[in-house]
Structure formats: C-alpha cells, structure tokens
Amino acid sequence: MDRPIGYYVHHHGAGHRARAQAIAAASERLIVLLGTGLGENGIDLADDRPLSGLFDGFDGASSRPDALHYAPLDHEGVRSRVARITGWIAQARPAMMVIDVSAEVAMLARLASVPTICVRLSGNRDDPAHLETFRAASGLLAPFHPACESAATPEWVRAKTLYLPGIAQAPAEAAPLEKVVLVVFGQGGPTGDGDKLAKAARAWPGWRWRVIGPAAVPPQPPGNLEFAGWVASPEAEIARAAVVIGAGGNGLVGAVMAADRPFVCIPEDRPYAEQHATGHGLKALGAAIVLPEWPSACFWGRILDDAVSMSGEGRRRLRDPMAAEKAAQWLAQHASRSLSLAAPGR
Structure with a gap:
C-alpha cells in the first residue's frame, strides 16, 4: 500500500483549507490533512497563535533565527503541535509532506527526514526564512498565474515552481442575477x-x-x-x-x-x-x-x-478546471520519486 502524503494546512484565511481539500479529493493517493480546527477531517493540531494577540516581539523575535518566521517561547500550543506532527510522521511514515504554509513546519518535516513540497504564495517572499524553506523543498507549488509573480522572486525559485492558478472546489452552477x-x-x-x-x-x-x-x-x-x-x-x-x-x-x-x-x-x-x-x-x-x-x-x-x-x-486565463487534478498527480509523482531515491531498506 502506498505511504500517505501529509498536507499541513495553515489556519489563517480559508484559502489554505479549500486548496488542500480540493487536492485531496482529486488524489488517488491518500492525503492526510494536518492543521488547527480540522476536527475529524484530519489530524487536529493545537492552536499556536500568540497568547497576547500580537505577533512580532512576542515570539522571541530578538533571538529568533533568520530561518524562522514564528517561534514563540514557552508556548504550550507550539509544543503540542510539534509533538503531534512528528508523532504522526513517525507512525505514518509519509512519503512526502506538503506545507501550505509554514517555514517552521517545512523545516520540521525536513528534520524528520521527510521530503517536502512547499506551497508558495505571491508577493515579495525573498527573506531568508522563505528562501531557505524553498531551497530545502523538493518542489514548489504556486496557486497563482505567473503574471502575479513578484519581480523580487529569484530565477532558481521560479524554475522550481509549478504554477497552477485556480486550485479550488468546483464552482457552483447558478445563473447570475442582474444588478x-x-x-x-x-x-x-x-x-x-x-x-x-x-x-x-x-x-x-x-x-x-x-x-x-x-x-x-x-x-x-x-x-x-x-x-x-x-x-x-x-x-x-x-x-x-x-x-x-x-x-x-x-x-x-x-x-x-x-x-x-x-x-x-x-x-x-x-x-x-x-x-x-x-x-x-x-x-x-x-x-x-x-x-x-x-x-x-x-x-x-x-x-x-x-x-x-x-x-x-x-x-x-486564471482558471484551470483541472488544476486540482494536475496538482494531485504532480504530488504523487514527487512522492514516488522521493521514495525511489531514498536509502535502501526504507
């Protein structure tokens, strides 16, 4: 039986979950979602949001490594979710982890000896944390058209990226109402x-x-x-x-x-x-x-x-009706390739 693909879902905004669910539904290979608020729809993780309600300056920013975006100190939710993710990895032995999105979870998966595919959002993501996450990944998935690419994006990042705009559930069929x-x-x-x-x-x-x-x-x-x-x-x-x-x-x-x-x-x-x-x-x-x-x-x-x-x-031009299916097939190919390149005796 094929080993599953893990898919980390960020909880800020609804787009991450919609994208993950669409790809999972289109995949012939088992994709297991991991994230906060998933309930019975995946591996539910403890909330890691700042207890203060604020972000920068309350997550150990003065000592936070450049390779991380968010690393609060003495946060029980963070400890719990790290343990839950690595525990699931140890038990399920996923062929690959898709990260949508988190520099920290991407590095955690890589440290746990799991190949990663990182979802890459648009914007000026040329800071050290993003670039090192992209460098460590086996591939990058951009759910947007190349026309929405930032001029600051390095060429090597673009070359590593599959652009698939419009990854979402099928649109509802309804006649538009005038005015x-x-x-x-x-x-x-x-x-x-x-x-x-x-x-x-x-x-x-x-x-x-x-x-x-x-x-x-x-x-x-x-x-x-x-x-x-x-x-x-x-x-x-x-x-x-x-x-x-x-x-x-x-x-x-x-x-x-x-x-x-x-x-x-x-x-x-x-x-x-x-x-x-x-x-x-x-x-x-x-x-x-x-x-x-x-x-x-x-x-x-x-x-x-x-x-x-x-x-x-x-x-x-910004809608590919087969985007979810193409993403699922691409992920399955990466997962199979990663296993074929793994050390003997896996």
Missing part, C-alpha cells in the same frame, strides 16, 4: 466598513448590494443593502452575483475566477505585499478592475459598469 453586487469580506482581513457600504448603496439604488463575511452593520442601512454575515456556500453567492467586490486573497480570487464573474479587487496590505502582487497580475491580464482603496460613493456606478463590460478572457 446584484456581492461584497465579500474574508476571515483573514479586517471587518467591513458598514458606513461606506451604506453610502455606496444609497448613491446607486438601482443595484442591490449583498454583503457576506464580517462587516459592521450601520444603524439604518438602506433597503437595497443586505448584510448576510457568514454563509455556508460563498461559491454559490459568487456565482449568482452580477459583480463581486473583494480583496486580493488567493481563495476569493480563485473562487471568482472559477465562477467567471466580473470582479472589483481592492488589495489589502498583507505581509510580503501578497495581495498587491495579485492585484498587479489581475490588472495586467485584464481580469479585474483593481482599485488602491475603497472609492467615494459617487464613483461606484462607473466602476460597476466598467466591471460588467470587461471581457472574460482575462478571467479565464
């Missing part, structure tokens, strides 16, 4: 500004505005503005929208491109300028209207009209 704007806020970003949404909806009453995800509800929202909060099937909501507005996170961009819906992207400031790199690629491909910030209410009519009138050709 419906869907505004999406994810769990990885800030809460939506209800007052700005209300101003936009009042200025353009011919559109029905629907908001999903965390957003502050204003005291007296206009009748054409609806706050739905968290929804069970955001893909279905996206498929029904005439226009989608949201940030440049990989999960949302992939879902919008899969549904082939007009998109207004407002990248958020994130570490390594990840979303700005994505926004640059979307603009270069003509796949979305990209804005530096939420505009004044008076501009939204023209913006929405421009989004609807855009050709879908650019969006379709």
Whole structure:
C-alpha cells in the first residue's frame, strides 16, 4: 500500500483549507490533512497563535533565527503541535509532506527526514526564512498565474515552481442575477466598513448590494443593502452575483475566477505585499478592475459598469478546471520519486 502524503494546512484565511481539500479529493493517493480546527477531517493540531494577540516581539523575535518566521517561547500550543506532527510522521511514515504554509513546519518535516513540497504564495517572499524553506523543498507549488509573480522572486525559485492558478472546489452552477453586487469580506482581513457600504448603496439604488463575511452593520442601512454575515456556500453567492467586490486573497480570487464573474479587487496590505502582487497580475491580464482603496460613493456606478463590460478572457486565463487534478498527480509523482531515491531498506 502506498505511504500517505501529509498536507499541513495553515489556519489563517480559508484559502489554505479549500486548496488542500480540493487536492485531496482529486488524489488517488491518500492525503492526510494536518492543521488547527480540522476536527475529524484530519489530524487536529493545537492552536499556536500568540497568547497576547500580537505577533512580532512576542515570539522571541530578538533571538529568533533568520530561518524562522514564528517561534514563540514557552508556548504550550507550539509544543503540542510539534509533538503531534512528528508523532504522526513517525507512525505514518509519509512519503512526502506538503506545507501550505509554514517555514517552521517545512523545516520540521525536513528534520524528520521527510521530503517536502512547499506551497508558495505571491508577493515579495525573498527573506531568508522563505528562501531557505524553498531551497530545502523538493518542489514548489504556486496557486497563482505567473503574471502575479513578484519581480523580487529569484530565477532558481521560479524554475522550481509549478504554477497552477485556480486550485479550488468546483464552482457552483447558478445563473447570475442582474444588478446584484456581492461584497465579500474574508476571515483573514479586517471587518467591513458598514458606513461606506451604506453610502455606496444609497448613491446607486438601482443595484442591490449583498454583503457576506464580517462587516459592521450601520444603524439604518438602506433597503437595497443586505448584510448576510457568514454563509455556508460563498461559491454559490459568487456565482449568482452580477459583480463581486473583494480583496486580493488567493481563495476569493480563485473562487471568482472559477465562477467567471466580473470582479472589483481592492488589495489589502498583507505581509510580503501578497495581495498587491495579485492585484498587479489581475490588472495586467485584464481580469479585474483593481482599485488602491475603497472609492467615494459617487464613483461606484462607473466602476460597476466598467466591471460588467470587461471581457472574460482575462478571467479565464486564471482558471484551470483541472488544476486540482494536475496538482494531485504532480504530488504523487514527487512522492514516488522521493521514495525511489531514498536509502535502501526504507
């Protein structure tokens, strides 16, 4: 029986889990997910987030090696998850570990004598921790189009990378509703500004505005503005929208491109300028209207009209319907190759 592939899933943002689940579902080889909050869907790990709620300066930053991003001292959650991961590796003897994403877990797997494939997100990831993680990996998987690549990315990293945009679950099939704007806020970003949404909806009453995800509800929202909060099937909501507005996170961009819906992207400031790199690629491909910030209410009519009138050709270049299957096959090939190169008597 083939030895399994382990897949570490980061808990910040929903895109990591959606990507992992899509690849696991498409794989003929057993893929076991490891991460926080997985419950019965994999190996559930203790939470390692800062007890203080803050990040830099509270994780031993003054003495943290350059090869690590996050290494808090005296954190029970970190101790527990390291023990759980290495315990599973010792018991399951995985052929390979996919890391999506963590420099620390990637190095931990390598120290435990397991080959790694690292998921590489867009942005300026040319710091020592990222580069050493990429160097130690057998291969790199980028769930974005090469147009979204950062100019700072070294050529050797690009050469090691398989680019597969659009790794996600299959899009929901639904006919889009005319004059419906869907505004999406994810769990990885800030809460939506209800007052700005209300101003936009009042200025353009011919559109029905629907908001999903965390957003502050204003005291007296206009009748054409609806706050739905968290929804069970955001893909279905996206498929029904005439226009989608949201940030440049990989999960949302992939879902919008899969549904082939007009998109207004407002990248958020994130570490390594990840979303700005994505926004640059979307603009270069003509796949979305990209804005530096939420505009004044008076501009939204023209913006929405421009989004609807855009050709879908650019969006379709960012969606490969077979991306999950291709990723699964590529991982299986790497796993088999790694075992064939292992020492005799494995």
